[in-house]
Amino acid sequence: xxxxxxxxxxxxxxxxxxxxxxxxxxxxxxxxxxxxxxxxxxxxxxxxxxxxxxxxxxxxxxxxxxxxxxxxxxxxxxxxxxxxxxxxxxxxxxxxxxxxxxxxxxxxxxxxxxxxxxxxxxxxxxxxxxxxxxxxxxxxxxxxxxxxxxxxxxxxxxxxxxxxxxxxxxxxxxxxxxxxxxxxxxxxxxxxxxxxxxxxxxxxxxxxxxxxxxxxxxxxxxxxxxxxxxxxxxxxxxxxxxxxxxxxxxxxxxxxxxxxxxxxxxxxxxxx
Amino acid sequence: xxxxxxxxxxxxxxxxxxxxxxxxxxxxxxxxxxxxxxxxxxxxxxxxxxxxxxxxxxxxxxxxxxxxxxxxxxxxxxxxxxxxxxxxxxxxxxxxxxxxxxxxxxxxxxxxxxxxxxxxxxxxxxxxxxxxxxxxxxxxxxxxxxxxxxxxxxxxxxxxxxxxxxxxxxxxxxxxxxxxxxxxxxxxxxxxxxxxxxxxxxxxxxxxxxxxxxxxxxxxxxxxxxxxxxxxxxxxxxxxxxxxxxxxxxxxxxxxxxxxxxxxxxxxxxxxxxxxxxxxxxxxxxxxxxxxxxxxxxxxxxxxxxxxxxxxxxxxxxxxxxxxxxxxxxxxxxxx
Numbered sequence: 256x257x258x259x260x261x262x263x264x265x266x267x268x269x270x271x272x273x274x275x276x277x278x279x280x281x282x283x284x285x286x287x288x289x290x291x292x293x294x295x296x297x298x299x300x301x302x303x304x305x306x307x308x309x310x311x312x313x314x315x316x317x318x319x320x321x322x323x324x325x326x327x328x329x330x331x332x333x334x335x336x337x338x339x340x341x342x343x344x345x346x347x348x349x350x351x352x353x354x355x356x357x358x359x360x361x362x363x364x365x366x367x368x369x370x371x372x373x374x375x376x377x378x379x380x381x382x383x384x385x386x387x388x389x390x391x392x393x394x395x396x397x398x399x400x401x402x403x404x405x406x407x408x409x410x411x412x413x414x415x416x417x418x419x420x421x422x423x424x425x426x427x428x429x430x431x432x433x434x435x436x437x438x439x440x441x442x443x444x445x446x447x448x449x450x451x452x453x454x455x456x457x458x459x460x461x462x463x464x465x466x467x468x469x470x471x472x473x474x475x476x477x478x479x480x481x482x483x484x485x486x487x488x489x490x491x492x493x494x495x496x497x498x499x500x501x502x503x504x505x506x507x508x509x510x511x512x513x514x515x516x517x518x519x520x521x522x523x524x525x526x527x
Numbered sequence: 528x529x530x531x532x533x534x535x536x537x538x539x540x541x542x543x544x545x546x547x548x549x550x551x552x553x554x555x556x557x558x559x560x561x562x563x564x565x566x567x568x569x570x571x572x573x574x575x576x577x578x579x580x581x582x583x584x585x586x587x588x589x590x591x592x593x594x595x596x597x598x599x600x601x602x603x604x605x606x607x608x609x610x611x612x613x614x615x616x617x618x619x620x621x622x623x624x625x626x627x628x629x630x631x632x633x634x635x636x637x638x639x640x641x642x643x644x645x646x647x648x649x650x651x652x653x654x655x656x657x658x659x660x661x662x663x664x665x666x667x668x669x670x671x672x673x674x675x676x677x678x679x680x681x682x683x684x685x686x687x688x689x690x691x692x693x694x695x696x697x698x699x700x701x702x703x704x705x706x707x708x709x710x711x712x713x714x715x716x717x718x719x720x721x722x723x724x725x726x727x728x729x730x731x732x733x734x735x736x737x738x739x740x741x742x743x744x745x746x747x748x749x750x751x752x753x754x755x756x757x758x759x760x761x762x763x764x765x766x767x768x769x770x771x772x773x774x775x776x777x778x779x780x781x782x783x784x785x786x787x788x789x790x791x792x793x794x795x796x797x798x799x800x801x802x803x804x805x806x807x808x809x810x811x812x813x814x815x816x817x818x819x820x821x822x823x824x825x826x827x828x829x830x831x832x833x834x835x836x837x838x839x840x841x842x843x844x845x846x847x848x849x850x851x852x853x854x855x856x857x858x859x860x861x862x863x
Contacts, residue, residue, distance in 0.1 A: 285619075
């Protein structure tokens with residue numbers, strides 16, 4: 256049973272860390288101050304959830320949380336592709352003054368597409384909600400205890416996501432077209448949130464976690480009516496993007512980790 | 528929605544008996560320690576000076592989010608990452624709070640943001656410089672926040688109610704930032720050779736902007752006298768600089784940090800004051816007018832992010848006004 260639980264915990268924690276990291280890239284750059292604050296807050300919650308689950312993993316004999324976040328390579332991460340996707344593409348640094356450590360975000364931010372960030376967060380919180388509601392009754396008690404605490408925060412994430420997803424595409428044509436484009440882009444990755452794993456049956460038989468296909472159906476029944484309500488089409492032919500749960504990631508994940516880990520790895524003896 | 532009070536726009540002008548009567552009543556209230564509230568009569572210059580100050584303060588919070596935000600993706604531990612996101616979120620929240628305080632004086636937020644990104648409105652000198660390493664974030668969070676607290680604690684007791692109340696809350700949060708910054712600097716100062724060098728390097732670069740942070744020396748400051756008369760400001764720039772140096776310079780020295788040699792910092796035991804060679808105030812003015820090392824880049828980042836968020840603001844405004852675009856005909860046909 257242990258490898259199945261460990262794998263589940265890695266999936267949950269890595270998803271949380273990576274989406275928290277991505278959302279925090281918007282801190283200071285949001286479309287309005289209130290959204291900047293909301294996104295930053297969601298980012299902290301998700302990184303906090305990740306930290307709690309890494310701690311649980313550490314209690315089960317895995318390395319310490321910082322070790323897991325900052326000293327693993329992409330192939331060892333178990334997050335889905337959705338959370339790692341890049342929402343910014345930046346202009347050529349040549350047009351801006353060069354900086355000593357050249358942190359990526361101090362370059363000009365261009366084509367920062369908040370619709371992608373918002374739709375991703377909406378898809379993700381709905382998945383969190385479905386998954387964590389199920390896990391709150393997990394027979395693996397240490398996880399169930401944590402998840403019951405997280406659920407209070409997840410409720411606000413879904414409330415935020417639903418509110419924005421109901422308003423933006425309904426109010427202006429530009430809003431609708433941007434959200435539609437983001438939904439089209441992200442849908443295959445969103446389905447990848449529920450990538451089947453070899454432990455699904457074992458976990459579900461033991462009452463630890465329902466199978467991914469069950470969760471996916473529940474997620475669709477939550478998400479689709481909200482999209483339809485505001486005239487957003489649901490892609491019908493999109494094939495899910497799988498691979499992340501097995502450590503096979505897109506290139507974005509590699510550059511994300513290189514950003515995230517570069518200071519931590521400057522000096523292996525340092526405590527920061 | 529904020530409603531703007533225009534009660535100050537009376538026909539009375541300075542010199543008119545009506546105006547002078549109101550002015551002396553206003554000044555009497557201030558000397559009693561009363562707070563001025565949004566609907567109250569206030570002199571035109573009082574309002575303008577406050578709008579200027581609060582606007583610059585709000586802009587500084589918003590621009591201050593950029594150099595620190597740059598390092599969120601690179602924060603080297605989970606604890607630091609969480610703390611840094613929380614801190615930068617607070618700064619953005621302070622910006623929001625301050626724009627709201629300025630709105631009570633009649634200036635809408637959108638106008639203030641437009642003036643910021645067009646380069647018309649100023650922001651703090653320290654945010655015209657780049658954050659070049661992780662240690663810069665630590666120095667900003669400790670020493671610049673410390674300098675800001677000295678200023679904000681003083682302003683929090685000022686005469687304008689909404690600004691004072693906003694500042695009280697801001698100071699409360701800044702106190703956490705200071706602890707967080709100090710803790711980060713201690714980690715570096717007591718860490719490996721590389722960490723200690725990073726920190727000293729950052730201090731070397733930031734000491735000049737920090738020495739300039741509280742603004743021109745009293746000999747050169749043009750606004751101070753009026754601001755103090757109306758209880759907006761309670762202490763001069765030099766007094767604030769002294770307080771900052773008295774509190775924090777010894778702590779820096781305790782951590783083994785050195786002040787760059789071009790600064791002749793000398794403590795006078797008898798008067799308990801620091802003597803220092805006066806910063807180049809023409810350079811300070813040049814920087815805050817938008818000619819600092821990364822001024823153009825900061826504003827361009829802000830302008831782009833504001834521009835890219837336009838569709839969101841427009842959609843939210845339309846939604847708030849109850850507007851809806853018709854559903855496309857196939858909306859209900861796409862799932863069997």
